[in-house]
Amino acid sequence: MFERDYLIRLLAQAGLVLGKAMGLKEQRKQQEALDVLDEFLGRELRLRSRLAIGLSDEDLLSMLSVTGSPNAESVAIVAAFLQREADLFADLGREEDSVPRYEKALRLHLYALRNGMEVEGWNTRGSIDELLTALSAYEMDALTKKAIWPWHESEGRFADAENVLYELGEDEAVGAEEGDAFYARLSELDDTALEEGGLSREEMEEGRKQWSALMKENELA
Structure with missing residues (x-):
């Protein structure tokens, strides 16, 4: 007490x-x-x-x-x-x-x-x-982006989550497997849930391809 x-x-x-x-x-x-x-x-x-x-x-x-x-x-x-x-x-x-x-x-x-x-x-x-x-007017550090990324996903803001994932990928602050797992989670959602989160299924699949390409670029850099 x-x-x-x-x-x-x-x-x-x-x-x-x-x-x-x-x-x-x-x-x-x-x-x-x-x-x-x-x-x-x-x-x-x-x-x-x-x-x-x-x-x-x-x-x-x-x-x-x-x-x-x-x-x-x-x-x-x-x-x-x-x-x-x-x-x-x-x-x-x-x-x-x-x-x-x-x-x-x-x-x-x-x-x-x-x-x-x-x-x-x-x-x-x-x-x-x-x-x-x-x-929003500043470039946040990778530690903050890594905190924001799952927050956007948990709140159903999938397009925002994807944008932060790409920033982390460009910063080489996350690995390929983390992004792959993100897209695997999205792929299990129905079309309505994806669209409410700002992504069509076609955009999600295109994003997955671009993610794979980015990871290959990072490996070659």
């Missing part, structure tokens, strides 16, 4: 801090807002923003773990804070600071969804949509 009460209080306080930071943002006090967010992370989670960005996703999740498993509330808070920090840095024209935060926040949100760690009252899916929009 004590732990649950603590987590409820932590979420409530985090929400208040996010609100305060957004109020400062509207007043064009971006640096003050950044200080408010970072101070809360340091006090409540013993985690500074710069450290969160510097750690690998695995090491960050390990820091947010209790008895071996990442704490859903802590993951939600860190993802939300990084996203708002990214907005603030974007306001300041500091893309070198905003983009990595957008990407890290997106991967954390996607991790939470994949592992059934959504926190009640925190709009994880809405945050993911916001982050994808914010990142």
